[in-house]
Amino acid sequence: xxxxxxxxxxxxxxxxAAAIAGCQAGGEIDEAAPFVGETxxxxxxxxxxxxxxxxxxxxxxxxxxxxxxxVQVRVQNVLGAxxxxxxxxxxxxxxxxxxxxxxxxxSNSLPYLLGEPAVRYDFNDFxxxxxxxxxxxxxxxxxxxxxDLASLCRASDxxxxxxxxxxxxxxxxxxxxLLDLDVQSILGYQGKGAARVAFExxxxxxxxxxxxxxxxxxxxxxxxxxxxxxxxxxxxxESGEVVRDPVFPELPSFREAYVTCVGxxxxxxxxxxxxxxxxxGFSAQKNIWTHSDAPPARIEALRTAAAAAAADPEFxxxxxxxxxxxxxxxxxxxxxxxxxATSLDAASREWLLGLLRDRHGVSL
Amino acid sequence: xxxxxxxxxxxxxxxxxxxxxxxxxxxxxxxxILPGLGGTVGMSLALPFIFGMDPDQAIALLIGIAAVVxxxxxxxxxxxxxxxxxxxxxxIMDGYPLARQGQASRALAAAFFASMAGGVIGAVCxxxxxxxxxxxxxxxxxxxxxxxxxxxxxxxxxxxxxxPARGMVMAASGLLLGAVGAAPATPFYRFTAGNLYLYDGxxxxxxxxxxxALPEILDLLxxxxxxxxxxxxxxxxxxxxxxxxxLASKWLVVRSAVxxxxxxFIPGLGGSVVDWISYGVAAxxxxxxxxxxxxxxxxxIAPESSNNAKEGGALIPTLLFGIPGSGATAVLLGGFxxxxxxxxxxxxxxxxxxxxxxxxxxxxxxxxxxxxxxSVSGLVARLARVPAARLAPFLLVIMLxxxxxxxxxxxxLIAFLVIGTLAWFLRRxxxxxxxxxxxxVLSTSVERNLFLSVERYxxxxxxxxxxxxxxxxxxxxxxxxxxVSKRAEQR
Amino acid sequence: MNARAIAVLLTALFTAAAAVSWTFPPRARVYPMxxxxxxxxxxxxxxxxxxxxxxxxxxxxxxxxxxxWWIGALLVTTGILGLPTASALFAAAFLKHEGxxxxxxxxxxxIATGVGLLVLGAALxxxxxxxxxxxTRLLGLS
Numbered sequence: 001x002x003x004x005x006x007x008x009x010x011x012x013x014x015x016x017a018a019a020i021a022g023c024q025a026g027g028e029i030d031e032a033a034p035f036v037g038e039t040x041x042x043x044x045x046x047x048x049x050x051x052x053x054x055x056x057x058x059x060x061x062x063x064x065x066x067x068x069x070x071v072q073v074r075v076q077n078v079l080g081a082x083x084x085x086x087x088x089x090x091x092x093x094x095x096x097x098x099x100x101x102x103x104x105x106x107s108n109s110l111p112y113l114l115g116e117p118a119v120r121y122d123f124n125d126f127x128x129x130x131x132x133x134x135x136x137x138x139x140x141x142x143x144x145x146x147x148d149l150a151s152l153c154r155a156s157d158x159x160x161x162x163x164x165x166x167x168x169x170x171x172x173x174x175x176x177x178l179l180d181l182d183v184q185s186i187l188g189y190q191g192k193g194a195a196r197v198a199f200e201x202x203x204x205x206x207x208x209x210x211x212x213x214x215x216x217x218x219x220x221x222x223x224x225x226x227x228x229x230x231x232x233x234x235x236x237x238e239s240g241e242v243v244r245d246p247v248f249p250e251l252p253s254f255r256e257a258y259v260t261c262v263g264x265x266x267x268x269x270x271x272x273x274x275x276x277x278x279x280x281g282f283s284a285q286k287n288i289w290t291h292s293d294a295p296p297a298r299i300e301a302l303r304t305a306a307a308a309a310a311a312d313p314e315f316x317x318x319x320x321x322x323x324x325x326x327x328x329x330x331x332x333x334x335x336x337x338x339x340x341a342t343s344l345d346a347a348s349r350e351w352l353l354g355l356l357r358d359r360h361g362v363s364l
Numbered sequence: 365x366x367x368x369x370x371x372x373x374x375x376x377x378x379x380x381x382x383x384x385x386x387x388x389x390x391x392x393x394x395x396x397i398l399p400g401l402g403g404t405v406g407m408s409l410a411l412p413f414i415f416g417m418d419p420d421q422a423i424a425l426l427i428g429i430a431a432v433v434x435x436x437x438x439x440x441x442x443x444x445x446x447x448x449x450x451x452x453x454x455x456i457m458d459g460y461p462l463a464r465q466g467q468a469s470r471a472l473a474a475a476f477f478a479s480m481a482g483g484v485i486g487a488v489c490x491x492x493x494x495x496x497x498x499x500x501x502x503x504x505x506x507x508x509x510x511x512x513x514x515x516x517x518x519x520x521x522x523x524x525x526x527x528p529a530r531g532m533v534m535a536a537s538g539l540l541l542g543a544v545g546a547a548p549a550t551p552f553y554r555f556t557a558g559n560l561y562l563y564d565g566x567x568x569x570x571x572x573x574x575x576x577a578l579p580e581i582l583d584l585l586x587x588x589x590x591x592x593x594x595x596x597x598x599x600x601x602x603x604x605x606x607x608x609x610x611l612a613s614k615w616l617v618v619r620s621a622v623x624x625x626x627x628x629f630i631p632g633l634g635g636s637v638v639d640w641i642s643y644g645v646a647a648x649x650x651x652x653x654x655x656x657x658x659x660x661x662x663x664x665i666a667p668e669s670s671n672n673a674k675e676g677g678a679l680i681p682t683l684l685f686g687i688p689g690s691g692a693t694a695v696l697l698g699g700f701x702x703x704x705x706x707x708x709x710x711x712x713x714x715x716x717x718x719x720x721x722x723x724x725x726x727x728x729x730x731x732x733x734x735x736x737x738x739s740v741s742g743l744v745a746r747l748a749r750v751p752a753a754r755l756a757p758f759l760l761v762i763m764l765x766x767x768x769x770x771x772x773x774x775x776x777l778i779a780f781l782v783i784g785t786l787a788w789f790l791r792r793x794x795x796x797x798x799x800x801x802x803x804x805v806l807s808t809s810v811e812r813n814l815f816l817s818v819e820r821y822x823x824x825x826x827x828x829x830x831x832x833x834x835x836x837x838x839x840x841x842x843x844x845x846x847x848v849s850k851r852a853e854q855r
Numbered sequence: 856m857n858a859r860a861i862a863v864l865l866t867a868l869f870t871a872a873a874a875v876s877w878t879f880p881p882r883a884r885v886y887p888m889x890x891x892x893x894x895x896x897x898x899x900x901x902x903x904x905x906x907x908x909x910x911x912x913x914x915x916x917x918x919x920x921x922x923x924w925w926i927g928a929l930l931v932t933t934g935i936l937g938l939p940t941a942s943a944l945f946a947a948a949f950l951k952h953e954g955x956x957x958x959x960x961x962x963x964x965x966i967a968t969g970v971g972l973l974v975l976g977a978a979l980x981x982x983x984x985x986x987x988x989x990x991t992r993l994l995g996l997s
Contacts, residue, residue, distance in 0.1 A: 048408030049698030057412055058702065075412070079771045081563035082546060088560070116551065118560060159820070166551040186819045188549030188812055193687035197631065203505045203820055216706030217686055318415070321704040361882055362550055395979065409980055529901045530858075533865060536894030540872055540887060547883035554883055555875065578926075585922045585953070586914030754956065757949040760926060761942040761968060765981060768938070772982045777930055785923065792913055793861040811886040 034098070034297045036070040042101045042288070043094075044077050045086025045108065051322070053077060055132075055286050056103045058318045062309035067301065083107035084118050091121035096291030098298030101129065104287045106168050109280040113344065114166055114352075114364055123338065126289035127299050130306040131334030132319070133326045134285035135245040136233045137214045138172060141205035142225065149252065152230055153261035158183040161195040161204035165360040168192075168281045171233055172208050174274045175254050177355050179261045187360070200226075208233075210282075211247050211324030231257040235326075236275055236283045238333065240340060247325050254278075272348040273355075275340070284338045286323065303331035365716075369491070372720035375420055376728065384421040385725055388428020389732045395429075396436030399446045399577060400569045400766020403433040403675075403692025411699055419703045420721060426699050427725040430692045431483060432733030434671040438475040439737075442664070443468055443591065443748050444759065446577040452671060453572060453636070453801060454643035457523075458656060458663025465659055466592045468745040473606025474661050475668040476734045476741065478617055481610065482669035483730030485621035486628075486676030487723050494712065494719070497629075497680050504630050507825035510813035511834035512630060513806045516637045518838045519644035520799040525657060530795045535803035541566060542807020549815065561775030568636060569770045570779050571804060573763050578784025579791045581759060584752035591755075592748040603738065609661045616646060616662055617669045624670030628677025631687045636805045638674045639667035640798065648844050676726055683711045683719055862902035869895035925949060937989035939976070939996075943969035 030036065040063070044056045056075045064073040078086035083105065090102040112119050140146045146155045160176065160183050162169035169187065176183050183206060189195040192209060196217060199207040209218050221227035232245035234253030242255040254274070258266045266274075290302060309315050310328040329337055344352070356362040375381060388410070395406035406429040414422040437448025442459035455475065462471035493500065504512075517535060524531020544555045545565030556562040584591065610617060620642045627638040646666035647656040656663045678690040686707040688694035700707055711719045747755065767780040787797060817825045825831060873891035876884050925945075932941035947965035950956040956964070973996055975981065983989070 047404075047694075048411055049404075049695030051698075051701070053411075054698050054701050058415060061415065077772075079564070080773060081560045084563070085560055085773075111551075114551075118553075118563065164549055164551065184819075186816060188815050188819075190812065191687065193685060194631065197502065197681075197685050197687060198505070198816075201502045201505050203816075212701070212706065213686065216710070217708035220709040318702075321706075322701060360550075361880065363880060364551070398975075401979070405979065529897065529904060533862075533894065533897045533901055536869070536890055536897055537865070539890045540869070540894060543887040543890065547879075550880060550882040552880050552883040554879060554887055555872070582919040582922050583914055586918040751954070753954040754950060756922075756953075757946040757964070758968065760929065761946065761972070764929070764933075764942075765938070765972065765975075768984055769981060772984075774934075774984055777933070777984060781926060781930065788919065790861060793858040795858070795861060814886070815882075 029295050029297055031297045033068060033070075034295065034301050035067050038099055039072040039074060040064075040067070040099050040101060042073065042075045042103055043086050043090050044075055044103045045079070045083040046077065046105075047079055048077055052103055052105050052286065055319075055322055058322055059130075059288075059309060059315065062312050062315040063302075063305055066305035066308035066312070068305075081118055082111075084111060084116070087112075087119065087121040090289075091125065091291075094291070096293045098290055098294035098302065100290065101302070102126065102289045104289060105285060106281040109284060109287075109338070110166060110168070110170060110277065113276060113280050116166075116364075123289075125292055127292040127294065128329075128331055128333075128335035128338060129288040129290060129299075129302050130310060130331070131284050131287045131329035131337060132323050133235055133283045133329070134323060135211045135235060135247055135282060135326065136168075136171065136208045137211070137218070137229055137245075137248060137251065138175070138206070138208045138231055138233070139214075139218055139222070139227045139229045140207075141199065141202070142228055143202065144205050146228065146230075149230060149257055149260045152257075153179055153181065156182045158206045159204045160185045160206040161189050161198045162187045163189050163191060163195065165356055165362050166364075168210075170277045170356075171274075171281050173360070174270070174277055174352070174355065175233065175257075177359065178258060178266065178270050178274060185360070210285075211245070211326075212322070215247075215324065233278055233282055236279050236337065236340070238337065240275070242275060242278070246327070269345075269347040269351040272345065273352040276344045276348065277352070279337060279340060284329070284334065287334055287338065306330065365495075368716055369720050369724075372717055373724050375717070375721055376424070376724045380418075381420050381424045384424040385428040385729055386732065388425040389432050389729050389736065392429040392432035392729075393436040393733060393736055396433040396448055397439050398766055399440045399444070399448055399763055400573050401769060402437070402448075402569070403430050403690070404695055405769055406430075406433060407692055407695035407699065411695060411702070414699055415702055417703075419705065419718070422699065422703055423718065423721055424725050426696055427722050428729045428732075430675050430696060431672070431726050431729035432736075433692065434668075434675065435476060435479040435483070435730070435733040435737055438472060438479065438668060439741075439744055442471045442475060443745065444577070445580045445591075446759075446763070447572045452639065452667070453576075454639035454667035454798070455664055456576060457643060457667075457798065458658070458660050461657070461659035462661065462664065463591055463745075463748050464593055466748075467602065467659070468592060468748045469602035469742055470605045470609070471661065471664050472741040472745060473603040473738065474609040475606075475664050476737045477607050477610040478620075478665040478668040479672045479737075480730050480734035481617045482621040482624060483672035483676070483733075484727050485618060485669075486625050486673030487727035487730070489622060489625040489673070490629075490676045490680055490726075491720075491723050493629075493680070498684055498709070498712075501629065501631065501681055501685060503830060505828075505830070506813045506816035506820065507828050508830040508834060509630070509809060510817055511831050511838070512627075513809040513813065515834055515838045515841075516641055516802060516806050517810070518842050519640050520802055521842060522644045522647050522656075523640070523798040523802070524796045527794060527796055531799040534790070534795055534797065535799040538800040538803020538805075539807045539810065540803075541571070541800070542804045543811065548808070548812045559775075561771070561773055561779075564771070566779060566783075566804075567770035567776065568805065570767045570776050571783055572801060573767050574780045574783030575787045575797050575801060577759075577763055578780070579788040581752070581756050582784075582788055583791075585756055588751070588753065590749055590751045603741070606661075610665055613662050613665050616650070616666055620646065620666045620669035621673035624673030625677035627670075628674035628690065629680045631681035631685065636690075637802060639671045640802050642670035643667045645841065648841055672730060676723075679722060679726070683707050683722070684709065858905040859902065862898055862905050865898040866895055866902055869898055925953075933984055933986060935987050937986040937991055938983040939969050939972045940990040941986075942972055 042056045044053045046052045060073045094100040146152045198204045231252045234242040244253045307330045395401040437452040440446045440448040441452040441455040445456045445460035447453040459471045520535040678693045682693040767776045770776045869891045876888035929945045943965040946968040947961040951961040
C-alpha cells in the first residue's frame, strides 16, 4: 500500500509544521528593530496595473529600504466589490501586528463617507502612515458659449460626462451644484478615460481629469485650442482651507471660482460637504494605513520609514510621474487631514444625500 | 515616419532588448497555455520588475507577453475544448472537433501560422493607421458602440446551429448574468443576495471555464474515452498540412486580421468578443460552410488570425487615449505610468519612437511565439491520446488554479463548480452555450451605451450615420446567414 | 433532464429575475428587467416548441455524479489542507481508483502535481485559496 503513504505521513508533517509555527509566534517585539526578520504586506484593494497598485509597488522598495535590513515589503492585491473587499479583509481578518498595511484611495473613503452597507471597515481604527494628495482640473470645450469663468456660470449648453454619482465624480457634481451651473450630467461612462474621449468626440463638453491624466491628455488639447481650463478643485490645507492646487498655481481654485460666480465667500453645509468629498476623493487620494491598535513601536517605525521614503530623491521622481508632483502628508498629519473629511456634520451630510437624491436619483 | 521606424527597429535589435522580448514571449506562452490565465496575469507578473528598468527593455518585455498569449492559448482550446484565455474561445468550436478526429497537430499548426500572420498583419495595420487613428477612434460615440455590441449579439444566430430559439434564450441568460453586480452609474448591486463576491460580477474566466471545460471533462470521464477518438497514431506531415490550410485561406486570414484590429481598436467593446465575431463572419461568408462547428479548419484559422491582430488594435486606444482596449492593455497602461510614459496624443509626437518600438516588438514577438509553439506542438498534441481518466485529475487541478486567479477568493472555485454543473445540464438538453458567453461579454456594453445614448441624444441617435451603417451591416450579415442555412436545409 | 424541463426552469428563473429587478432603483432596474422579460418569453417559446420526449445522446446524471463527488471532495480537501497538498492527494487517489494506475504511478503523480504546482506558483506568483491547515504554507513552501 505505498499509495497510502503520503496520507500516513501527513499527521507527522502537520505536527512538525505546527511546532515550527509555534516557535515563531509569541516572540517579543524588539523596540530598536521592530521589523527584523518580518514580512510587511501592503494590501492593495485593486487589480495589478491600476493607479493604487502602481503607487504601492513604487513605494514598497523604498519602505523596505528605510525600514532597515532584514525586512521584506510585499504588495498583495485583494480584489472585490470595487475596493471594499480589500478594506474589509484588512479590518476584519488581518491581525493588528503592524505587519499589514492598507493602501486606500477615493474608492475606499467615499463609500465609507456615504455609509455604503458593504463597508465593514472604519477609518477611525486605522493609523495613518503616509498620505499623498491628488488634484483635478475642470475644463470645457470652446464649442460652448464659455470663454472664461464668468461665462461658465451663465452658460446653458453644458453637458458633463462622468462615471458614477458616488465615485470621484461627486466632487465636480457638488461643485457644479454649488455654482448652480445649468449642466446636464450624463453618468455611466466606463471610466474617466472614456469620459475624456466623449469630450473629444463632442458627446460632452464639460469634463475634469485628475492631474496626471490632465497633463498627459488634456494639456495638448488646451495647446491646440480645443479645451479651456476653468478651475481646479483645489487642495485642503492643514487648517481646513481650500487653496490653489500647487501643480496648477496659475489656475483659480474652486473657492475662487465660487467667489467669481456667486459673488461671496462660500459657506454653509454645501461648502462643508464639498470639502469633505474633496478630501476623501482627492486630498487624501492615496493613503497608507495600518491598524491603530498595532504595537506603537511598529507604527512609529513605519511612520519614520515612510517619511524617509517620501524624502528619498529616487522615489520622489517616481512619485512625481505617478501622482503628478504633489507633496506628502506624513503620519499623524495624514490622519488629521483625513479625519476632517470623515467628521461630516449632520447638516452637510443631509445636504449631500439630498443632492444625490434630487439631482441624480440615488437614495442611500 | 519611415526613418523613425527604422531607428526603432535598431533599438529592438540590440542583444539586451531582444533578450527581454524572448523573456516576455516565454512568460506569455506559459500563461497562455494554462487555461484561465491570460495576458492580464502575465503582465501583472512582470509589472513589479519593471520599476527602474530601462524603458525600451521594459516595453519589449511587456509587449512580448501580450503578443503571444493568444498564440499559446490555442493549445487548451484545440486539445481540450477549454478556452485557453478570453481570446481563444471561438477556436474551440472547430479546433476541438478536429482534435477529436485525431487531427490535433494539423489544427494546431494551422492555428499557429494563422496567429503569426494575424499578429504581423495587426502590427502592419496599426503602423499604417497611426496617423489617422485618433479621428478614427473618435468616430465611435456611445450610439455607435451600442450598435457594435448589437452586431456582436447578432452572431448568436450562427452559433446556435439548428436551435435558434434556444440560442436566443441562452444569449438572454448571458445578458442577465452580465447584469449581476454593480449597476453602471448608480451605486446599486444587483442579484448579489448580499454576497460580496458577486459585487464585481461573475469573472469572465470563471464563466468560460465553467461553461466549456467542466461539462466536457465530465462527459469524457463518464464515457471513459480519450479526446482523440480516431487516428490514434500521429499523422505524418500534419504541420505541413496546417500551413497549406492557412495558405489556401489566405484571404480569410487577412480579412479576419483586419477585423481583429478593427474590433480591438474600438475602445470599450471588449476584446473578448473579437474571436466570436470573426468566427461568425467566416461561417457566414465562406463557401460550403456546413462543416463549421464540426471540424472545419477555417473555423480555427479565422478566430486565431483575429485574436492576435486584436492585441495590436487594442494598443491604439491604449497608447493614444489612455483607455485600455483589453484586459492585458489595462495592465500595460499601469506599466507605462511606472515608466514615466503618459499615454495620450504625445505618443505620436514626442514619444513616437516608443510607439514604433511597440509595433516592431509586437510583430517580432508573434514570429518568436509561433516558432516556439510549433516546436512543441507535436509533443503536446499527444495529450489528446491520453485516456480521460488519466488526464482529468491534472486538468481539473489546473482549471481550479486558473479559476482561482480571477479574484483570488473561494467564490471563484464555487462559482466554477456551480456554473459547470448547470452548463452540463444545458448541454445535455441541447442548449448551445457560446451564445450565453457572447451575451455575457456584451451585456455591460449594451446597457452602458444604451443609457448614455438615450440620456445624451434622446432617440435621435438612431439616425446617426455611423449607427445606420452598422445597422445595415448587422442586417446584411443576419440575412446572409439565414439564406445560407436555408440553402443548407434544401440540400 | 430533457429540454422541456430546462425550458420550464429557465422560464421560472427569468420570471423570478424580472420580479426581483422590480425592486431595484430606477436606473438599475430597466435593463435587467427587460432582459429578464424577453428571456422569459423566449424560454416559454422553447418550452412550447420542445418535443415531449427528446433524446440527446450522452452520459446521464447518474453517470457523471461520481465525478462531481470527486471534484467536491477536491474542493473540501483544498479548504482543509490547502490547494497544492489537496491536489497532490487528489491526483494520486483519482489515478488509482479511476485511472487504474499502479501505486507507483499514483505516488509519482502526487509528487509531480504537488511539486509542479509549487514551482508554477513561485514562477507565476500565483495565490492559493486560504485553508484551515495550509500544509505547504506551514512548511514554508508557499
